[in-house]
Amino acid sequence: MNLDFTPEEIAFRNEVREFIRDNYPKELDGIGTREDLTREEFLAWHKVLGKKGWSAPAWPEKYGGTGWTSTQRYIWSEENARVDALMPLPFGVSMVGPVIYTFGNEEQKERHLPGILSGDVWWCQGYSEPGAGSDLASLKTTAVRDGDHYVINGQKTWTTLAQHADWGFFLCRTDPDAKKPQEGISFILVDMNTPGIEVKPIKLIDGTHEVNETWLTDVRVPVENLVGKENEGWTYAKFLLAHERSGIAGVARSKRGVERLRNIASEETVDGTPLIETQDFARKISQLEIDLTALEFTELRTLASEAAGKGPGPESSILKVKGTEIQQRLTELTLEAVGYYGAPYGYGMEATGNEGFGVGPDHANFAAESYFNMRKTSIYGGSNEIQRNIISKMILGL
Template sequence: MNWDDTPEQAAFRDEVRAFVRERFPASYRPDGEAEQSLEPEDVRGYNWPVDRMSDDPVRRDGARAWAAALAERGWIAPHWPREYGGAGLSAMEEFVLQEEMMRARVPTVNGIGAFLLGPTLLVHGTERQKAAHLPGIARGEVTWAQGFSEPGSGSDLASLRTRAVRDGDAYVLNGQKVWTSLGQYADWLFVLARTDAEAVPKHRGITFLLVDARAPGVTVRPITDLRGAAPFCEIFFEDVRVPAADRVGEENRGWYVAMTALGFERAGIGATVKYEHALADLVSYLRTDEGRAFARTDPGAAASLRREIALRYAEVRVLYNLARYTVSRQAAGEEPGYEASVNQLFGAELHQRLARTGARAFGGSAARWRRDGAPLAAAFTHMRLDAVASTFLGGTTEIQRNVIATRGLNLPRPRPRTP
């Protein structure tokens, strides 16, 4: 496969680089103490959904000014049609745009709404839903969160227990969601709820709903993780009335809408560039006097570390090629399938291997949590804790392997074991 840019893609890449240089707000600087949100499009020191609501007016204004600059070009949702605030770019141009923004270390805007919900509404939404929700996302004025996971359900999403009961022209929603990324900063939620308790198989009784996060009966409680940050939350629904017009797709067919959304979630380039940056930063730091002072000195450590870094570099290039292959399928008019699960699985496990490599480079010093005075400002210490969740965020490694086996390799589904 030849991943070289066409002349048109090369020209667009230059256009994006010039735009970032000229329009990114100089006052919107990275916060070295902030933890990342754990999303693939993270850029260290930025968290746009949080920054846009910051108590610091400089940070808040910078985040909003950056969103406004991108919205002028339709680049918050570049692949969407222009009528909904997008730029009508090709899948490959969208890939180039995201890649160059990540390489410039500037944050993307409106992540889950632009990259997950928007494309899903374009496939399954009504014209009213598209007109009501897409322009606000594309302007950076409305943010969304995903209400799928529940306590006790684990990776078996079809076992969810949140209920939605039809009452006239609305659904009455009751239940709980958990591990909702940045839900406390969201204006709207897209939620899976059970509407047929007797459905067999279970996934046939689920409906996809759009829920106003400020509606009466919605309670949001942030969850603090082991880093001391709160990148996600739990959400409670108590007799929340959701207009039937905010149902996406048919009643009891929401599972198929959700699978479309999850396919888009697993197809990005963000993680690849983030890992490239981390690896390049590690190599550069180890070549400095300070880095050499922190590096392990036990016999064979340097040679072992060189081998590990070389292997991580090769794996990052593999991940890049997986991302390029996935977007090439999209460019051919296909929805992301099992290839995106290969990308997700490989990237999640690479995140953990890269974190361990960085920690091994510094031996006992890698345990220093405070950034001041730690090697590489404790970047890999924090990454090790970030990476704990990698293999179950967006679908566990077991789920991804099942998808690859059944949809990609056409292997038979395993039969339940008999007692």
């Protein structure tokens, strides 16, 4: 694998770097990937990219993609991670968008893809249910055909940022008598302003409102909102999850996180010795960097495969497992590095000097909150235990 950039790729990197420098919204500087933002803040960079035509680099050109090579997409991720840019939310661009342009009809493509690209329409995901998370095929939300509508009843949980959503994509059971649980499930697009939908907040340990319960009571949805064929939604769900898992790996941002960790460990001391120079902590960082490099090569091979016309396959499970484990280890080491300064006194608490709480260096802010929030990454997108089953079956043939 040749890891050297060509002159053309270096020129592209410079173009991307200059565009980000000149156009990234100033109000988002330093925000990173926090979840307590307004709808406008979440969408600000997305809308800039939509106007430029850069909001969906992985999409085919005929649907609004950039036509970039796998290397250009890699450079794009690296440059955004370098400045901690708040990227477009995945629910539209990385998840439902590819499902619609791959399996949807022309009317659905014309209606929904432009709003996803521009950032004018916010999507949420209705997959998990109480008792149907990792075992998603046991979902119980029903969609019963009534003339030219489906009537949907059920409950979804962990619907991320649904409080802002205009539309949602939901898995619903349309054939309760199917022989296998994966059969009889359909993929349906739902206007979140439809009567009968109630979104209830789930407050996280840090006090933020990131996820929700979504209740659907006699929600009438036009049959034209069914994607693909009735009772074949499991196929589309697996396709979507493969795209989601590839994105969860977060290699570029983890690399940036390691740089920050090294800087923190250079400032923090143990008995007067910089933490980075202690044998135990230096070993932990080195092992993390080795694993991250191996993951990066796997991601590059996956991108090259996609560039050759192959969609993400079971290798996306490898990216998901290792990527989320690395993210968790990174936040653990960051919390270890800042020590008691990382105590979670309150979300968003600035260092206050002498008020009795929030005392400490700026780099300690949010260390605990990030650690707690990253506990979820090994669960969403299909738990890592399930991903190991997929790897053993689809890759190892066990």
